[in-house]
Amino acid sequence: MKLLAGMPQAMSPVVTHYCPGCSHGVLHRIVAELIDELNLRERTVGVASVGCSVLAYNYFETDFVQAPHGRAPAVATGIKRARPELFVFTYQGDGDMAAIGTSEIIHAAARGEKITAIMYNNTIYGMTGGQMSPTTLMGAVTATTPYGRREENGQPYRMAELLAQMPGSAYVARTHVADVANIVKTKRAIKKAFEAQLNGLGFSMVEVLGNCPTNWGVTPAEANRYVLGDMVAYFPLGEFKDVTKEVLAGVRP
Amino acid sequence: MEPMMTMMKGNEALGEAAIRAGCRFFFGYPITPQSELPAYMARRMPEVGGTFLQAESELAAVNMLLGASAAGVRAMTSSSSPGFSLKQEGISYMIGSQLPCVVVNIMRGGPGLGNIQPSQADYFQVVKGGGHGDYRMITLAPSTVQELVDLTMLAFDLADAYRNPVALLGDGLLGQTMEPVSFPPMREPADDKDWALTGARGRAKRVITSLELNPEGLEALNLKLQAKFAAMEAKETRWEEYRCDDAELVVVAYGTSARIARAAVDAARSTGLKVGLYRPITVWPFPHEGLARLADRGVRQFLDVEMSSGQMVEDVKLAVLGRARVDFYGRLGGMVPTPREILSEIQKLMGGEA
Ligand SMILES: Cc1ncc(C[n+]2csc(CCOP(=O)(O)OP(=O)(O)O)c2C)c(N)n1
Ligand code: SF4
Numbered sequence: 126m127k128l129l130a131g132m133p134q135a136m137s138p139v140v141t142h143y144c145p146g147c148s149h150g151v152l153h154r155i156v157a158e159l160i161d162e163l164n165l166r167e168r169t170v171g172v173a174s175v176g177c178s179v180l181a182y183n184y185f186e187t188d189f190v191q192a193p194h195g196r197a198p199a200v201a202t203g204i205k206r207a208r209p210e211l212f213v214f215t216y217q218g219d220g221d222m223a224a225i226g227t228s229e230i231i232h233a234a235a236r237g238e239k240i241t242a243i244m245y246n247n248t249i250y251g252m253t254g255g256q257m258s259p260t261t262l263m264g265a266v267t268a269t270t271p272y273g274r275r276e277e278n279g280q281p282y283r284m285a286e287l288l289a290q291m292p293g294s295a296y297v298a299r300t301h302v303a304d305v306a307n308i309v310k311t312k313r314a315i316k317k318a319f320e321a322q323l324n325g326l327g328f329s330m331v332e333v334l335g336n337c338p339t340n341w342g343v344t345p346a347e348a349n350r351y352v353l354g355d356m357v358a359y360f361p362l363g364e365f366k367d368v369t370k371e372v373l374a375g376v377r378p
Numbered sequence: 379m380e381p382m383m384t385m386m387k388g389n390e391a392l393g394e395a396a397i398r399a400g401c402r403f404f405f406g407y408p409i410t411p412q413s414e415l416p417a418y419m420a421r422r423m424p425e426v427g428g429t430f431l432q433a434e435s436e437l438a439a440v441n442m443l444l445g446a447s448a449a450g451v452r453a454m455t456s457s458s459s460p461g462f463s464l465k466q467e468g469i470s471y472m473i474g475s476q477l478p479c480v481v482v483n484i485m486r487g488g489p490g491l492g493n494i495q496p497s498q499a500d501y502f503q504v505v506k507g508g509g510h511g512d513y514r515m516i517t518l519a520p521s522t523v524q525e526l527v528d529l530t531m532l533a534f535d536l537a538d539a540y541r542n543p544v545a546l547l548g549d550g551l552l553g554q555t556m557e558p559v560s561f562p563p564m565r566e567p568a569d570d571k572d573w574a575l576t577g578a579r580g581r582a583k584r585v586i587t588s589l590e591l592n593p594e595g596l597e598a599l600n601l602k603l604q605a606k607f608a609a610m611e612a613k614e615t616r617w618e619e620y621r622c623d624d625a626e627l628v629v630v631a632y633g634t635s636a637r638i639a640r641a642a643v644d645a646a647r648s649t650g651l652k653v654g655l656y657r658p659i660t661v662w663p664f665p666h667e668g669l670a671r672l673a674d675r676g677v678r679q680f681l682d683v684e685m686s687s688g689q690m691v692e693d694v695k696l697a698v699l700g701r702a703r704v705d706f707y708g709r710l711g712g713m714v715p716t717p718r719e720i721l722s723e724i725q726k727l728m729g730g731e732a
Contacts, residue, residue: 179589190575
């Protein structure tokens with residue numbers, strides 16, 4: 126009998142702790158499928174960050190280390206420098222990457238560290254109970270912006286665009302996982318990011334717009350509509366840097 | 379063949395010793411008075427096939443160290459006081475994750491930005507924890523450049539043996555001092571850690587984390603760590619006694635202060651005063667035992683000398699436990715005591731001439 130669908134080998138056969146309707150699970154599956162397809166399971170070290178995905182190490186059948194809040198790119202740097210033959214990726218939230226960990230991610234990108242960073246942008250701190258993150262949209266009500274995010278809280282900024290500017294980044298994209306077509310596109314983008322690392326081209330990052338039905342206080346369907354509407358309007362989808370073709374063709378040194 | 383003696387600055391000798399101990403990964407960030415160490419590593423690491431990386435901050439450096447250590451290699455970071463404060467985050471995580479590494483603090487005057495003069499005012503910070511959670515780390519306090527080399531070699535072995543960070547605690551004076559020193563032969567980096575993250579080829583996955591959400595589980599981890607710390611206390615306590623046999627007053631000092639105090643002890647002896655020196659080599663575990671023995675033997679006076687406001691004096695008092703008088707002499711803010719100052723304290727306490 127032919128198996129048409131099943132668990133990726135790189136995914137642990139356990140029930141996750143994520144809330145119903147949360148897209149962390151979808152994104153985990155994409156990553157696990159790619160680890161299988163690129164035959165990376167036995168040479169991968171994942172770096173789990175602080176946030177809802179801190180327990181990611183329970184869900185992947187690969188070696189994993191858990192980093193302090195925001196420092197995953199520095200931890201990944203240490204692993205990759207120690208063992209360049211490994212495939213190393215970080216899995217971070219927007220709070221982890223765009224708030225406490227801005228310095229570590231910008232400098233990992235600037236150095237062209239041969240790691241891949243995945244950022245799950247749900248515009249909120251999920252784990253700690255729905256506080257404002259640097260990517261929270263203007264006007265959005267959160268636990269720490271009870272009157273809506275205003276000027277005085279600063280304005281949301283765009284991580285993918287920022288990292289694309291770094292001289293050491295090879296591939297940077299933004300996608301979302303709120304519908305099937307874009308789940309497929311996300312997989313394609315993360316595959317390119319993984320390949321950028323495997324080809325030694327430099328730093329790669331994919332920012333994935335995701336939901337948080339629990340802390341947004343809406344149903345999963347409504348949450349995905351918010352991603353497709355307000356979030357995509359502010360955070361444009363696309364590839365912001367892609368040197369893979371030129372470099373692999375030998376155009377750039 | 380006789381080992382070759384070379385003249386070398388403390389900071390650079392430390393770097394060479396680390397390389398000889400098989401350390402091939404160094405993550406640093408500049409800060410005076412330890413900057414010669416990263417500079418030395420930047421020059422030397424490529425020659426031995428190692429990696430020197432200048433991080434964007436001490437936070438990044440210590441977390442790169444965490445990553446490299448998780449990958450199973452011998453790695454080190456170094457800093458000085460304000461930078462060491464930033465390293466405490468990573469140290470706490472590495473202890474929780476049971477990762478070996480060597481962290482160096484070449485202390486300078488504080489608090490705050492302070493100055494760049496030698497000081498010992500980070501004793502509490504390094505020896506008593508500093509980062510969050512219940513933890514300890516072996517802290518070695520060399521007082522000569524040669525001892526800096528020997529203890530650096532030892533530090534890597536202890537870190538691996540206990541799967542715990544080990545601290546080297548020096549100060550700006552030791553880091554900057556140039557002295558003759560001889561090095562042990564080069565050791566090859568070992569690559570045989572059965573817990574390291576190397577990609578799950580042909581084996582089950584490995585996870586390194588300091589997270590344990592279940593309090594029973596976290597208590598169990600803590601008890602395991604505490605048992606490890608108890609083993610360190612039982613086996614790794616080190617100190618040196620100098621002219622203590624018939625001493626009536628014993629000076630207690632570590633690192634640079636001990637070196638200066640030794641000169642004061644000799645000067646006191648030459649005036650007929652029965653004075654000795656007790657020098658902790660591990661400041662954690664603190665060597666209570668030898669001090670207690672001296673108190674039992676009848677030493678009635680101890681003089682603790684530090685380049686701080688008297689941080690170690692609390693440990694001395696605990697060791698002596700009311701059996702003798704414990705006085706303190708210290709200089710602050712990057713001031714270094716002179717042998718003459720210490721001698722005059724000794725004379726005051728022993729009723730001699732000042
Ligand atoms: C140093 C430190 N500061 C704060 C926290 C508390 N904390 C845990 S998760 C988190 C926010 C995570 O948000 P995000 O990265 O957006 O991930 P999400 O939970 O939304 O998936 C914070 C602030 C911590 N664990 N460590
Ligand atoms: S709190 Fe939000 S991000 Fe976290 S698991 Fe629940 S839905 Fe997902």
